[in-house]
Amino acid sequence: MNRELCYYFDMKFTSAYEPDKFEPEIYKEWESSGAFDPKAVDKKARTKASHKTTSSETYSIVMPPPNANGNLHIGHGLTIAIEDSLTRYYRMKGNTTWYIPGADHAGFETWVVYERKLEQEGHTRFEYSRDELYARVWNFVEEQRGNMELQLRALGASCAWNDLTFTLDENVVSRTYKTFEKMWNDGLIYRGKKLVNYCPKHQTAFADIEIDHIDEPGFLWDIKYNIVEESESSSEVAKENPLISEGVHERAQSVAGGTRTALRSARLDDDRNQTGFSQTRKKLSDSSLTYIVVSTTRPETLFGDQAVAVNPNDPRYKSLIGKHVRLPLTSRTIPIIPDEHADPEYGSGVVKITPAHDFDDFEVGQRHNLELLRVIDDEGNMTADCGETYAGLSTTACRKLVLKDLKAAGLLLDTHKISHSVAHCYKCGTVIEPTLKEQWFINTDPLKTRALKALKHNEIAFYPASKKSALITYFENLKDWNISRQIPWGIPIPMFKKQGTESAGTGQLNNASSPDWLFDPRTNLKEIEIGGVKYLRDEDTFDTWFSSSHWPIVCTDWTEETGSPFYPLNVMETGADILFAWIARMLMIGLYVTDEVPFREVCLHGLVLDAHGKKMSKSKGNVINPLELVSKYGSDAFRLGILRGRTMGLAQAFSEDSVKTGRNLCNKLWNISRLIDSWAEKNSKDSNTFSEASKENSQIFRGDYEGARSMAGVSRSASRSARLIDEKNLPEFSQAKKNVSNLSSLTVNMSEDWICREISNLISTLDKNLSTYRFSESVEALHECIWDKYADWFLESEKLFKNLPLLKLTLETLLKAAHPFMPFVTETIWQSLSWTSGLLINQSWAEPLDYDPISAESFERLKEAITEVRRVKNDLPGSFKSKSFDLLYGDDSLIADNADLVKLLTKCPNVLPTSGAPKGIRLALVGRELYLDVDEKTVKNYKSALTDRILSVGKDLNALEARMLNPRYVDKAPKALVEETRKGIEEKKSLISRLRQELDLIA
């Protein structure tokens, strides 16, 4: 918010950060400032591609469109946390950054919701035409829309709202039609009769992922199929077969053909049943077989049988291949064919093949050129092909009768109880009937070949890399793509059928050779007339994945003529679960349409599980609503929480605790800023009353920002540096030392050089990790730098120095580095600080800070000493812990030079040089002449702690010595490493002797 708004909201730094007080306003300000839109490019330039965008590198990323009709779930929360962090980072890096939002019409999901609504209102879909239904759902979705967009805003998504694309937008439809037309002209589109998952109640087809597989008890029936000689005629068979004369005959005579093998798995429930099978096998291994046993869970489909299959490697049946069997209850004979589909281990090893009613059997049928005979109609009743006895019956009624008749004929040999998984309509629970339907297919051969080539040439980098090989395997096994769906809510297929023509049947069709079907994009019309011939629009709609596979093309306004400066996308980030459904298809379509990969990198996040690592589901009641967490802890807290510990591609747990940690970090940063701002405020008040001379005098410490920045470097004391170098022999810094005189930094004290080093390290850590999508490490490094380093050490030290110019500079840098991950609180702080201007979102990315590396490293030594003082105090028994002791130092310039700081950080009342003989506890561990000035009594109480120390150091020493005792280690390991070990041993040895000495003194 701008300064006036700040004032209006009384935006003083309160003692705790209150996200809900600032977030909505901050977001509004970002949005209205135009920060989300790619700055250098206006919409016209993009579409007309006026090539004015090359001044800065582009960065483009699309949002996987959430369901326009639904609420965001935890997966969206993670998606936005990742994508928006990337977006903000690259925007600050200076890229022309375009984060493109979207909304999904979510074809089937929305359709189910709407149809339920219709039902509740006492209507059914069959009361309306397809076009009416489409219009109704559109209005329904329109009412619901906006909710999802508000939630995206709450999560802080810095996306270009003006460019939001809905999956049914005109440009999506026209682009989809263009591709379809191209494919049609290229001969890649064909109409084929294939099996679909079909719900007889709703009379609609389902995609595989849209059906429920439920394990339930069932039966497996063993049916006797008699072997016949090929020369036998039906009538002869009838005579010879005594079973048929037992009243089954008449019915059997009228049966023209059969159908359908049942689906689903069968698993034997107990040993008794297995014994039954082995007996069966024994019979069958007889060479003089007169029949074979077929096991089925759906006997009613036998009328559709076109063959029985045996495994070609099954010795029991090898001799029978090519012979025929009589189909029970009918007069038909069908062949015994060899096919791998038959599993010798399962049942009798013989399976009946019903190509028109079972997915596997369909495949077998294709391999062996079997006829497709439908024996169940669209309503789920038996067709006339089952013979008059069975025709018209429901499948359930038919099954009963068939079983009765088989038993009567002595053809039903056995019944096994089994448990198998059955496909159900997930709307109404009706058992799915695999049903033969005419569908539009894409021949994927050329598409997947091209995609495989791109993958194998490493045109796309995958995070995690393993997903690439998964995709390659997928493409290698990819079948043709069924793109038609029988639901009204979707993009109409732009195909028109010549009126009066019957189904064109299976096989390849195209414009030239088949006038039965015409491509025409005018799908707003139900009927068109061309050359005096009327054509009716196909009622089917596209698979939503077909249109959404154009997403990178559509969202970047890519055109054939000009391409798009934002295509290919820099990264495609989405859930790993839609690698095949979406990523694979975008890749195929992208390459087909643009001849370029649609994205340069693919980054896939895994499933977000609940706190116990279980999948979230409504039925389990363990669903975490991201927006609830946002309102409870703030948007930044949620983002930090969900990114913490997250690795790409893995399904990982998530809980409120990590959000709390995020909230605490926000508050920490808030209070850091609050403290610094209060110092700055105080300073500006003071300086108003100071004389000019005193102002100048104190400029380094509390002078005005810019002025001090320019003269800071000079203030470094040469003698101080020299002393430090002498004291600590640190050859690794000798190179860096050369640059010390050129430093232009604002640092005056060691802690300042140190924090500048740490912040600089943070920036390079973030740069490195963000380019490889390592969010866990990024967030962890940020947390550590803000909390453990900046607040706990640097800021504590600055309570002594109050080097305002440096405080301001480091805080600004830290805010910039943190902004991609915690945008709201950093922006709120930025706008609350007294000296900053503009919006943080538009600032350039954090830059490394100048520092004196020797000085920075010296501060590590000082930290060690301070920590040791604190630790020794804590090691004292309870009653002494809270006591105050002076700290005495011998010939130790590091402590001497920083006595005030040491005093502040150790809370020792005095830090003084020793006078005369040392006394108290020597802080031997850090190897300094440092003494905690405690009385003799207290010293004695430290004895056990000291003994523990000696033991623990001894262990370390032993490990090191063991290493050196191995001659091959000394011989083969890198010299530097061996040298390090040698030094380590020396250090430990002298440490132990110091500690022993100390112990002796106490004792």
Added chain:
RNA sequence: GGGUUGUUAGCUCAGUUGGCUAGAGCACCUCGUUUACACCGAGGGGGUCGGGGGUUCAAAUCCCUCACAACCCACCA
């Protein structure tokens, strides 16, 4: 059945090409109410890195094998 990923502290996870004493957050223990922060500060305990073998001077890391878990694909007549 095929494939992928995982198994590291009580919990959730880091540990990038083998090499500092295996790290973090939360939880736990001790101390502390100092005017930035109790959404806090100081200190601490806790791991034979799933089991077994191998390669190597050196393995959480590489190889083999077993076990367990999750997910994906296929299948369940």
